[in-house]
Amino acid sequence: MRQVLGWLALAGLVVGLASAGCGKGDSGGEASSTGSSAQGGTDKKLVVGFSQIGAESAWRTANTESIKSEAEKRGIELKFADAQQKQENQIKAIRSFIAQKVDVIAFAPVVEEGWEPVLKEAKEAGIPVFVSDRRPAVPEDLYVTFIGSDFVKEGQMAAEWLAKKMDGKAVIAELTGTPGSAPANDRKKGFEEVLANHPDMKVVFSQTGNFTRAEGKQVMEALLKSDVGKTINALYAHNDDMALGAIQAIEEAGKKPGVDIIIVSIDGVKGAFDAMIAGTLNCTVECNPLLGPYLFDAIEKFKKGETLPKRIVIEDKFFDQTMAAQELPNRKY
Numbered sequence: 001m002r003q004v005l006g007w008l009a010l011a012g013l014v015v016g017l018a019s020a021g022c023g024k025g026d027s028g029g030e031a032s033s034t035g036s037s038a039q040g041g042t043d044k045k046l047v048v049g050f051s052q053i054g055a056e057s058a059w060r061t062a063n064t065e066s067i068k069s070e071a072e073k074r075g076i077e078l079k080f081a082d083a084q085q086k087q088e089n090q091i092k093a094i095r096s097f098i099a100q101k102v103d104v105i106a107f108a109p110v111v112e113e114g115w116e117p118v119l120k121e122a123k124e125a126g127i128p129v130f131v132s133d134r135r136p137a138v139p140e141d142l143y144v145t146f147i148g149s150d151f152v153k154e155g156q157m158a159a160e161w162l163a164k165k166m167d168g169k170a171v172i173a174e175l176t177g178t179p180g181s182a183p184a185n186d187r188k189k190g191f192e193e194v195l196a197n198h199p200d201m202k203v204v205f206s207q208t209g210n211f212t213r214a215e216g217k218q219v220m221e222a223l224l225k226s227d228v229g230k231t232i233n234a235l236y237a238h239n240d241d242m243a244l245g246a247i248q249a250i251e252e253a254g255k256k257p258g259v260d261i262i263i264v265s266i267d268g269v270k271g272a273f274d275a276m277i278a279g280t281l282n283c284t285v286e287c288n289p290l291l292g293p294y295l296f297d298a299i300e301k302f303k304k305g306e307t308l309p310k311r312i313v314i315e316d317k318f319f320d321q322t323m324a325a326q327e328l329p330n331r332k333y
């Protein structure tokens with residue numbers, strides 16, 4: 001019996017070392033194996049700590065669900081922390097993952113700045129970091145890869161669609177995302193780049209709605225009561241949730257969203273498709289939140305010793321009212 005156990009332990013150690021791959025500083029061979037298979041093997045389960053931003057939007061809910069379900073499908077142990085929009089909570093979560101000696105840390109940075117110290121701590125502990133969804137402003141050697149959409153391109157696509165729809169003439173209100181976040185910065189930038197070629201398209205109002213439906217509604221309500229608000233004929237919202245909130249406010253103010261005010265937003269969630277079919281939203285630029293498969297593919301490849309590109313871009317396209325009904329059955333989020 002003793003000998004059998006000995007052989008099993010040795011087999012487990014070999015598997016453990018093989019799956020530890022590069023980048024892990026601590027010694028293998030510890031007895032903290034979390035998963036032993038039903039067949040009696042001692043495969044060490046990969047432990048991934050994921051720091052999520054919060055639950056501000058339908059996009060985020062779909063993103064969380066994708067990460068959780070994909071980890072489960074692959075038999076990966078996921079330690080999931082919801083930061084409720086606070087960077088300090090994310091930093092705490094990352095520090096706690098380091099203390100727990102997880103195999104991999106993944107996170108979606110709520111804002112761009114302020115990550116360098118904690119990512120250096122992870123690096124010193126020998127724990128590889130994977131960036132999901134939003135880009136942090138840190139040197140590239142502090143993470144393995146960044147997986148997510150090109151937000152500048154999304155902003156450009158929104159502006160190009162609007163320019164075409166409105167023949168290059170529009171008085172635009174902009175609802176921006178979380179201040180300091182990569183998608184808010186980049187979606188604004190991409191939109192403005194295209195507007196620079198259209199002198200008769202002007203953003204006359206820009207305010208944050210923090211990517212939430214409730215704030216999108218509030219900001220639009222206040223805007224419609226103001227003098228500037230009475231002049232707008234287009235709305236650019238950095239996500240669908242804010243657009244959907246704004247649509248409610250526009251209706252309550254006695255105007256026709258999608259007609260009196262042409263609306264383009266970003267994400268491509270189901271609610272946006274419903275609104276396009278109802279005629280209240282005009283266009284949505286897709287931003288794929290189903291990052292779970294991409295993230296865990298990258299982590300598993302890295303663990304096998306493969307070199308990954310620093311940037312893995314998810315391709316997005318846009319959908320407008322003419323495409324909405326046909327596309328709705330294909331939507332997964």
Ligand code: GYE
Nearest residue numbers: 056057059060183211239
């Ligand atoms: O567009 C928005 C969410 O970071 C791409 O965050 C993500 C954005 C998404 O709250 O709905």
